[in-house]
Amino acid sequence: MTLNIGLIGCGGIGQEHARRLQFTLNGARVVAINDLHRDAAVAFADKAQIPATFYDSADALIQAPEVQAVVVASWGPAHEEQVLACIAAGKPVFCEKPLAVTAEGARRIVEAEMKHGKNLVQVGFMRRYDAGYRALKAALDAGTVGDALLVHAAHRNPAVPEMYVGDMNITDTFIHEIDVFRWLLNDEYTSVQVIEGRKTRHAHAGLHDPVTILLETRQGIRIDTEIFVACRFGYDIQCHVVGETGVASLPEPLTVPLRSNARQGSGILMDWKLRFIESYDVELQDWINATVQGKVRGPDAWDGYVASVTAEACIEARKSKQITPINLPERPAFYA
Numbered sequence: 456m457t458l459n460i461g462l463i464g465c466g467g468i469g470q471e472h473a474r475r476l477q478f479t480l481n482g483a484r485v486v487a488i489n490d491l492h493r494d495a496a497v498a499f500a501d502k503a504q505i506p507a508t509f510y511d512s513a514d515a516l517i518q519a520p521e522v523q524a525v526v527v528a529s530w531g532p533a534h535e536e537q538v539l540a541c542i543a544a545g546k547p548v549f550c551e552k553p554l555a556v557t558a559e560g561a562r563r564i565v566e567a568e569m570k571h572g573k574n575l576v577q578v579g580f581m582r583r584y585d586a587g588y589r590a591l592k593a594a595l596d597a598g599t600v601g602d603a604l605l606v607h608a609a610h611r612n613p614a615v616p617e618m619y620v621g622d623m624n625i626t627d628t629f630i631h632e633i634d635v636f637r638w639l640l641n642d643e644y645t646s647v648q649v650i651e652g653r654k655t656r657h658a659h660a661g662l663h664d665p666v667t668i669l670l671e672t673r674q675g676i677r678i679d680t681e682i683f684v685a686c687r688f689g690y691d692i693q694c695h696v697v698g699e700t701g702v703a704s705l706p707e708p709l710t711v712p713l714r715s716n717a718r719q720g721s722g723i724l725m726d727w728k729l730r731f732i733e734s735y736d737v738e739l740q741d742w743i744n745a746t747v748q749g750k751v752r753g754p755d756a757w758d759g760y761v762a763s764v765t766a767e768a769c770i771e772a773r774k775s776k777q778i779t780p781i782n783l784p785e786r787p788a789f790y791a
């Protein structure tokens with residue numbers, strides 16, 4: 456069976472997903488597209504040779520009988536309404552992170568899905584599909600370094616656009632760590648502190664960069680993460696888990712060590728699109744396969760909700776400069 460997909464949002468990652476759904480992965484094709492910018496979306500589909508119908512509104516695309524499942528890759532603030540419309544139409548939806556820009560919005564999605572009575576929503580936390588993170592999780596689950604005690608992590612981007620301001624280093628960037636640490640450690644967060652230190656001269660006016668975020672978990676694991684999005688030197692993701700008997704680290708991406716021009720070393724990627732490129736393929740292939748079977752196997756709406764609650768607590772902690780509790784309800788049986 457070929458799953459007919461409707462894509463909402465044909466920007467940076469929407470175009471990437473459209474190409475992989477149409478040409479790289481098995482069992483799906485893009486039959487419908489929607490974007491606020493019609494001309495650019497249609498020009499993209501033409502150039503990419505994706506014969507999809509353009510719909511004038513996200514809602515019209517979701518309602519279209521030919522659309523069996525939806526990929527939402529619009530801007531974060533649009534996600535809630537579009538995902539709720541998919542649930543109302545009973546259509547499976549893969550939504551890029553964040554699920555919603557507020558915890559309340561994510562909660563509305565969880566409630567609508569539970570009321571609908573069937574899981575329909577997957578959130579685009581692709582790191583769970585990355586071979587490096589999976590190998591790290593397998594090592595931790597096998598007890599290779601004993602019980603986890605501490606995590607030292609970093610999420611570094613070379614630069615961000617001028618529209619990336621305020622709390623986006625939490626809601627757009629740190630949200631990946633929020634999801635991946637609780638998955639890696641089989642744990643939940645209890646509190647957070649956000650520390651703004653010296654600001655780099657390379658950060659633009661609307662952004663305090665870098666920041667350090669300290670999370671504590673129910674088991675008492677302490678996680679420190681450096682979020683540094685104007686670091687200039689590369690797209691660099693680090694994660695080191697200190698256990699009782701050793702340290703387990705996220706593998707570096709494969710690069711060729713060089714000895715050249717009187718130097719030795721290896722390259723660092725500059726573009727986030729390349730760092731997790733394989734995990735996007737694995738993630739969306741798994742989503743297609745599960746959707747055809749009528750299931751959701753990946754990060755679900757509850758995971759999206761937990762990420763939004765945690766992000767909101769981070770924002771509060773940044774404002775108050777205090778250690779801020781993270782109050783999470785228990786995972787409902789529906790999401791077991």
Ligand SMILES: NC(=O)C1=CN([C@@H]2O[C@H](COP(=O)(O)OP(=O)(O)OC[C@H]3O[C@@H](n4cnc5c(N)ncnc54)[C@H](O)[C@@H]3O)[C@@H](O)[C@H]2O)C=CC1
Nearest residue numbers: 464465466467468469490491528529530531533551552553
């Ligand atoms: N999982 C990951 O690693 C990544 C996830 N993302 C997420 O994907 C989403 C899109 O990000 P980008 O592609 O980088 O942004 P972008 O700005 O390049 O593209 C977004 C597109 O959505 C369209 N759009 C915005 N609101 C819309 C609406 N209400 N209805 C229809 N179309 C709408 C815009 O016109 C634009 O073409 C964001 O939520 C972002 O956080 C982005 C990059 C990486």
Ligand SMILES: O=C1[C@@H](O)[C@H](O)[C@@H](O)[C@H](O)[C@H]1O
Nearest residue numbers: 610612627628629631684727
């Ligand atoms: O999701 C992503 C972007 O939206 C975000 O801006 C980057 O910081 C992340 O590294 C990337 O994975």
